[in-house]
Amino acid sequence: MKRLGPSFTFEKQPTRHPGLDGARGLAVLAMVMGHTLDALLTPAARALPWVQHYWAFRGVTAPLFLLVSGWAVVAALGTKPTAARDTYGRRVRRALLLIFLGYLLHWPGWGAVRDLGWTERMLTHVFAFDALQCIGFALLLGSTLLALAPVRWGRAGVLVALAVGIPLASAALWRLGSGLPGPLQQFIGSAEGSRFPFFPWAGFFFAGALAAHALHLLRPGWPQGLALLALGAGLLALTRTVPSDWSPTSPWMVAYRVGQGLMVLGAVSLAPRRLSGLLAPFGRLSLWVYVLHLPVVYGWADIAGLASRVGPTLSVPAAVGVGVALLVTCSLVAKVGQWLSAQARPWRAGSTTLAASVGSARVGTRV
Structure with missing residues (x-):
């Protein structure tokens, strides 16, 4: 007969709010797209009715x-x-x-x-x-x-x-x-x-x-x-x-x-978790996506950004494409930066794993 007992795991237990990262990811998505469209859309494209509706929704982003x-x-x-x-x-x-x-x-x-x-x-x-x-x-x-x-x-x-x-x-x-x-x-x-x-x-x-x-x-x-x-x-x-x-x-x-x-x-x-799960990775990288995309769109110091180099010259599909590419690129760069930071500080990863294992053991003991 199979014996039932406490189960132990060395994986870190999920402690984040299920909707928190999703909501933050939605805000990041709207923020990057809003900044990109604001910088690159032609005046005719900005006047489209559905773009105006999006602009009204954008007011809740910040x-x-x-x-x-x-x-x-x-x-x-x-x-x-x-x-x-x-x-x-x-x-x-x-x-x-x-x-x-x-x-x-x-x-x-x-x-x-x-x-x-x-x-x-x-x-x-x-x-x-x-x-x-x-x-x-x-x-x-x-x-x-x-x-x-x-x-x-x-x-x-x-x-x-x-x-x-x-x-x-x-x-x-x-x-x-x-x-x-x-x-x-x-x-x-x-x-x-x-x-x-x-x-x-x-x-x-x-x-x-x-x-x-x-x-x-x-x-x-x-x-x-x-x-x-x-x-x-x-x-x-x-x-x-x-x-x-x-x-x-x-x-x-x-x-x-x-x-x-x-x-x-x-x-x-x-x-559903699947939907919020699609947005959550952007939410967990929100700070660094914010920091990375602003200089690209608006420039930094004396380095011009897309707003100056390209300006309001793109149609809606082209500007949306640039926004999506910018969001994905900034997220990948942020993810690689997190990985490199973890490799440079292995003691923090070790302490996190130890803390997670101790917490899991405590949960298993209580069960």
């Missing part, structure tokens, strides 16, 4: 990216009371990396810096604020406050205050920041050229973090997916009770886009 980033941060903490303090150092390093990469992508080159001189205009240009800096500073602020907050009620209180307070305070801070130095104006949002200022865009990050905390007791998949759909639909219904406001500091705009983002995350959570 909010979804920030929303999922905040969700991932809090979801990774789990239910351990001291998790925020235990992982604080690693999260600070991650935040600093994001901030560094964000500013590096907007480096105008030594020639531009020399021509502008040591002026307010040069500092504003060099310290242009974008999505990576927004996520980096939000991660830095959120990790610090969560590490300092009381264990029982502190996490929920901090996340509610940040998710609600940042959008509500944005308009006032934009007015107060008008006389500050250029880099600070870029951070706040009152300076021209700040694409994703901390106020109000960090509100999307903390809204995702708050949703992850509120729904962490539900099982990933259908339970969380249905809850996300209900929460997103409720938020969208709430925005219909007040006049719409699409100004850049509008709390209404943040609430509306958060509602849309939660519904997208819920839909991906409910999608």
Whole structure:
């Protein structure tokens, strides 16, 4: 008779949210295609009705990216009371990396810096604020406050205050920041050229973090997916009770886009694993696909990108083909870079395997 007993495996157990990487992959796909089409489509192609509909959907891409980033941060903490303090150092390093990469992508080159001189205009240009800096500073602020907050009620209180307070305070801070130095104006949002200022865009990050905390007791998949759909639909219904406001500091705009983002995350959570599995690899490489594709499309320093070399000259099929090729190429380069990094640091792979085997043994013992 076959004996039943605990089974042990040395393979790393899947711990990632089933819809999280899929939603992030969808955002990456829409982001790369949106940037490519924006840079290369002819004016006639941009005027096509279905392209206009795609442009309307594209408005949720950046909010979804920030929303999922905040969700991932809090979801990774789990239910351990001291998790925020235990992982604080690693999260600070991650935040600093994001901030560094964000500013590096907007480096105008030594020639531009020399021509502008040591002026307010040069500092504003060099310290242009974008999505990576927004996520980096939000991660830095959120990790610090969560590490300092009381264990029982502190996490929920901090996340509610940040998710609600940042959008509500944005308009006032934009007015107060008008006389500050250029880099600070870029951070706040009152300076021209700040694409994703901390106020109000960090509100999307903390809204995702708050949703992850509120729904962490539900099982990933259908339970969380249905809850996300209900929460997103409720938020969208709430925005219909007040006049719409699409100004850049509008709390209404943040609430509306958060509602849309939660519904997208819920839909991906409910999608078959095969579908989300097709998007998940792009989601796991999202940071490096973002970093690699921007210089190719828009250029970096004094090196011209596709926007300057090709310009708005392509039809829809040609531009889509370029976008798909760019997405696949950046993903392959990122994957090869990850492999080379793992080969250069074999001790990390060994420690990961050991940790996975110990965790598997514990699970088998409990069973």
